Amino acid sequence: MLHIGGSVRRTKIDRLIPASIFYAVLKSGKPQMDREMVWKDQTLIVNSTPIHDERGQVQGAVASFRDRSEIERMANTLSEVRKYSEDLRAQSHEYANKLHVLSGLLQLGAYEDANEFIREETASLKNQHARVFEKIKDMKVQAVLLGKLGKASEKKIHFDIDPNSSLERLPKQIDVMRLIVILGNLLDNAFEAAGKTDRPAVLFFATDMGDDIVFEISDNGPGMEEAVLRHIFERGFTTKTKEANRGFGLSNAAHAVSELGGFIEVHSHPGEGTVFTVYVPKRKGVDS
Incomplete structure (x- = not known):
């Protein structure tokens, strides 16, 4: 997902990916949640949380990444399922209307x-x-x-x-x-x-x-x-x-x-x- 290959130990993070989110976490000591990051023609959703030592000092940060396109694809799929369900409800509604007409004709003889x-x-x-x-x-x-x-x-x-x-x-x-x-x-x-x-x-x-x-x-x-x-x-x-x-x-x-x-x-x-x-x-x- 991040297109990083080989060993990257002791490499500054800003040489690998955009790092503003992680520096903000290190500076403030507060987590950054559901932030967007554009990288390699992808839009990623990033969550980053500070790592504290026993004295409460920030010693680093841990991060997770999600591909936003996957999230959007899931949302789009749910939207299409909902539209298909609406189509079936429309079909049921149409048949119900016809049954009401038929019932009325029978009641009228x-x-x-x-x-x-x-x-x-x-x-x-x-x-x-x-x-x-x-x-x-x-x-x-x-x-x-x-x-x-x-x-x-x-x-x-x-x-x-x-x-x-x-x-x-x-x-x-x-x-x-x-x-x-x-x-x-x-x-x-x-x-x-x-x-x-x-x-x-x-x-x-x-x-x-x-x-x-x-x-x-x-x-x-x-x-x-x-x-x-x-x-x-x-x-x-x-x-x-x-x-x-x-x-x-x-x-x-x-x-x-x-x-x-x-x-x-x-x-x-x-x-x-x-x-x-x-x-x-x-x-x-x-x-x-």
Whole structure:
């Protein structure tokens, strides 16, 4: 983590790493906790505590280091799990609303209307699930898509699976948490963009033909200017609002794809919607 090799005995610490935190501990005799230190393109979290002798004099300091990127990755993962849980709650809420409508029709004695309502809902669900389960064989991707179908339904967004999709089980290195980060964020971004139109629509496509696994998510939103496209994967960049916790979704998705050895392409023009295409190599360690 500190990129220090060989013996460093009797070497001043400031010749090895930035030492201001440790000198502050030695001078004040007080611990320095959760301080940030930038070193070798890393941001480290440092805790340093003084070492006292029997007379209470400071004789040295001990320190621990944590990679902030690991901490951030854990926080991001928890955030994605929470968003996925919200998608499932949206799906449950949508079904609850439909059950209330059905209950009301039965109480009113409108049995034919109730039957028609059931037939329409059954046909709609059958079509949606047929696309998911017939075209997409990986259970992890199925789970993500089913959660997003519920969210899209609640938001009145037409979300469909491209009938040309064909995806078998994914390699083990593509775990469910990375899928939630990648597909979850890209689909949420597409839903938000499409939601700005009168007839919002999002299309999902997946294939594993060739050496790469390819996911494509397109929306009919307002599209983006070239100046925006150059920055969309930068951490903290957003065109939506200056609220906290915005501008991280696409950055997290790009980082997760990069960890798998893949990359993301994006095509967008003002007024023409946006298409995100993810390429992930099937074999670990093989560049796309």
